[in-house]
Amino acid sequence: MKTKAAVMYEAKQPLVVEELDLEGPKEGEVLIKYTASGICHSDYSVVHGVLGGRSPMVLGHEGAGVIAEVGPGVTSLKAGDHVIAVLTPSCGECWMCKEGKHYMCSQMGKLMATGRTLSGEFRFSKGGKPIYHMAGLGTFSEYAVIQAGSAIKVLDNAPLDTVCLIGCGVTTGVGAAVNTAKVHKGSSVAVIGCGGVGLSIIQGARINGATTIIAVDPMPEKRALAMRMGATHGVDPFAPEGPIKQVKALTGGHGVHYAFEALGRVDTIEQTWSMIRAAGRAIIVGMPDQKSKIKLSMTGVFGEKRIKGSGYGSSSPKRDIPRFVDWYLSGELKLDEMITKRIKLENINQAFDEMGRGEGARSVIVY
Numbered sequence: 001m002k003t004k005a006a007v008m009y010e011a012k013q014p015l016v017v018e019e020l021d022l023e024g025p026k027e028g029e030v031l032i033k034y035t036a037s038g039i040c041h042s043d044y045s046v047v048h049g050v051l052g053g054r055s056p057m058v059l060g061h062e063g064a065g066v067i068a069e070v071g072p073g074v075t076s077l078k079a080g081d082h083v084i085a086v087l088t089p090s091c092g093e094c095w096m097c098k099e100g101k102h103y104m105c106s107q108m109g110k111l112m113a114t115g116r117t118l119s120g121e122f123r124f125s126k127g128g129k130p131i132y133h134m135a136g137l138g139t140f141s142e143y144a145v146i147q148a149g150s151a152i153k154v155l156d157n158a159p160l161d162t163v164c165l166i167g168c169g170v171t172t173g174v175g176a177a178v179n180t181a182k183v184h185k186g187s188s189v190a191v192i193g194c195g196g197v198g199l200s201i202i203q204g205a206r207i208n209g210a211t212t213i214i215a216v217d218p219m220p221e222k223r224a225l226a227m228r229m230g231a232t233h234g235v236d237p238f239a240p241e242g243p244i245k246q247v248k249a250l251t252g253g254h255g256v257h258y259a260f261e262a263l264g265r266v267d268t269i270e271q272t273w274s275m276i277r278a279a280g281r282a283i284i285v286g287m288p289d290q291k292s293k294i295k296l297s298m299t300g301v302f303g304e305k306r307i308k309g310s311g312y313g314s315s316s317p318k319r320d321i322p323r324f325v326d327w328y329l330s331g332e333l334k335l336d337e338m339i340t341k342r343i344k345l346e347n348i349n350q351a352f353d354e355m356g357r358g359e360g361a362r363s364v365i366v367y
């Protein structure tokens, strides 16, 4: 069959929106018709060569849609099911899944690293030439073939062009607060970078009962949006005092219990270490070039400060995706407010330019 998709032929070049050939689902796979896809900074980082990616590739990894067809052996889903596509198939069988670390399912690693199906094949092609797909999902295409385990069924009344954000940014951010950090009631939190991921961390911190939530972002509109999501204070990191002094001043000079980095830069990752109090935790969610090195001062090491990475919000997709959808439907999780624009696939390059300038929280492609 044919599908319309946005393809990265070369890093640092605009994506090309064009018609591709798509092979149907094989053993253990499903054909999904995406309703919508959010645009995450990780897509931007692949386009800009910060995170590795193969070319040509259909990008996109934050989608939701409807199952159009199931492949042989798939019993968990049927045509017509509404689903959120997730980063990890969470196979339940691999060494990571057996330890309960579903968010690090080794199948995800394979899908991410190869840009192919688990069997090492391709489903997208153009003129007979194979095309990779990001994270086994390729949500910048109207149709895609994905692992059945990468599709989590959701309630039919969940609006797919909104809950698609749960596919990556929301699960990553809310999960970082409630699963990775386990933010405690009455605690203080700072979040550096208030895009889709940072705003979700703020919401997770609010839901878990943090009482001081400091949003650090240079864009005044991002800080204002963060306040609507539950932040209690906004800090402009480019103000003369700098972000560390400002965060400390808001926490009695001690620093916060938890500082999250949700931007993906070495300097801001280093800032989290200086923002936390003794016995505090720095949680790194943003993804810089994986070869970069960070420098941390020994000051604080014996004050039992800790630093921890957070991958996909330490989530267990089968448990967390339906629970985050419930939180949205009950009004606890605000997703509509995070969507700045709904756009057509054809406008994807413009949306990337806006992301580069720090404008808007999330743009969502609607098919």
Ligand SMILES: NC(=O)c1ccc[n+]([C@@H]2O[C@H](COP(=O)([O-])OP(=O)(O)OC[C@H]3O[C@@H](n4cnc5c(N)ncnc54)[C@H](O)[C@@H]3O)[C@@H](O)[C@H]2O)c1
Residues within 6 Å of the ligand: 039, 040, 041, 042, 045, 168, 169, 172, 192, 193, 194, 195, 196, 197, 198, 216, 217, 218, 219, 222, 237, 262, 263, 264, 268, 284, 285, 286, 287, 288, 310, 311, 312, 313, 355, 358, 359, 361
């Ligand atoms: N760990 C994971 O599993 C995971 C999953 C998804 C995304 N990510 C990463 O999370 C990061 C954030 O993604 P996003 O989609 O929310 O990005 P985004 O582009 O939507 O948001 C980034 C925000 O940072 C702000 N910013 C810019 N400079 C700043 C500074 N000096 N100090 C503070 N804020 C600043 C921008 O104004 C913007 O609001 C990216 O690095 C992405 O790759 C990680």
Ligand SMILES: [Zn+2]
Residues within 6 Å of the ligand: 040, 041, 042, 043, 061, 062, 168, 169
């Ligand atoms: Zn993402």
Ligand SMILES: [Zn+2]
Residues within 6 Å of the ligand: 090, 091, 092, 093, 094, 095, 096, 097, 104, 105, 106, 107
């Ligand atoms: Zn697994």
